[in-house]
Amino acid sequence: MNSSVNHPATVETGRLLSPPGFDVEAIRRDFPILHQQINGYPLAYLDSAASTQRPIQVIDAISRYYTHDHANVHRGVHTLSHRATDIYEGARESVRSFINARSTREIVFTRGTTEAINLVAATLGQRLTAGDEILISAMEHHSNIVPWQMLCERKGTILRVAPINDQGELLFDEFEKLLGKRTRLVAITHVSNALGSVNPVREIIASAHAHGIPVLIDGAQAIAHQSVDVQALDCDFYAFSSHKMCGPTGIGALYGREALLETLPPYQGGGDMILTVSFSGTTYNELPYRLEAGTPHIAGAAGLGAAVDYLRQVGMDNIASHEAELLTYASNALSALPGLQLVGTAAHKAGVVSFNVDGIHPHDVGTVLDQHGVAIRAGHHCAMPVMERFGIPGTARASFAFYNTRAEIDQMIDALRLAIRMFA
Amino acid sequence: MSGSATSLTDLYRQTVLSHSRHPHNRRRPQVYDLEAEGHNALCGDKIHVYLRLQDDVLADVAYEASGCAISLASASMMSDAVTGKTVEATRQSIDDFLTGLSSPQTGKLEGELAALGGVRDYPSRIRCATLPWQALCAALDAVQETVTTE
């Protein structure tokens, strides 16, 4: 597979250690951006939940595509167009196999998670009527709230919100009680970007299916951090973004169960999504093209394909266990600091730690850390209802990827100690 | 230590830190004539400004706020700076402060406000410092509306 024309980026990845070996220093050498000084300190990039960084293999795949292979897809008779189409469709196959979908017809490329969710709201939403209900949770990112609120405005549907407890865990009993006769879709996050909570998505899906209700999983924060098998999950939709899985921005995917995708009306109209157009009528293309109007982000797909290949070489289980170790290490170190509270202490968490420090606003924490080379996020993390639930304006958030080290967490802790002294 | 430590103490000068720890005039007054709210959606800073007028003079300037050290210090210093000023002089102060932050050449930060000058080197933090002043300006604009409708 490494020598395939479709996946040129994987050619150089042979030097990565294969499972069970996991060499974080070797991995870091693949990420050029990590090797720089920020404000006089080595960069400690602890903001991968906002966007991950890219390995050289992904950067090379994109540049190789533009240097050698670019043309429009699906329409040319010439060689470059065939190459571009092979790269684009090869990426679709990589994504399919990465999440174990049955068919590439089930992989719709979008601009990212946000567009994937909007696609479902616009198409599946089209056949909903006033009084129909969408069930989400209290820990959703704005992109899994606002498209449904907009649908409610258009259609008179009702948005139900399953509550969470003080640890940031979904109240499963309350969730089940909200599954009703009028529930038409459950849309819920796999992992909370603000709290790190991992939802019991298998149980959620099984429970919704027992009522005949389809389930959309927002996989933005899960896809690069654990292995995802859409058949094992039995979800109906799974949405994710390339830029949170070491791929380029501007592309992502919606997995949809084929039988369900077949029933959806077209999303946007234009080229590529049609078979024939005449003024007496237009016939639509087959899946997944019917849902992908216009010239797609081909270079993005080239990069995403390379990112998927890279993640697989590192190994999703290696990634999950390395990040779990970082999470434990960071949670313990943070908890030991005076006046520090973790926000989100679910029993089952991914590599995200949100926290507040007594008397220091998250924004000030962010600035002090940045001055020490540590990149974290401060604010509401596009989850304002979560902040409201905890009665806080925001949090500081460190988030981890497989290229992070304990040394970077130590650097954050040292800078936090200084912040605490400074603001005391 | 390195340059970054110096520039941090330039941002968080002692005056700024002491105002942010104990902000002056941070309260909701019993009586007031004008009010306005300011909100920075990016970082969640919030301020609600209350003004009491005596003739044309700001007799009381108070606020409720939640925000970072920079925005609290700025609100505190602002309330000190404009209490007792006329509406017109207050408008001038707002103008001076906003231009003083955006362009060190043409603008100058009066008195204690100079302590906020370090913000100029932190583009993402300038809005924290300007939020209270924008809320103050909005409160004054409310008076103009009342004035013109009378």
Ligand SMILES: Cc1ncc(COP(=O)(O)O)c(C=O)c1O
């Ligand atoms: C849980 C979750 N859902 C959705 C999104 C939106 O992703 P994008 O902005 O890539 O569309 C994010 C991004 O922060 C997220 O964390």
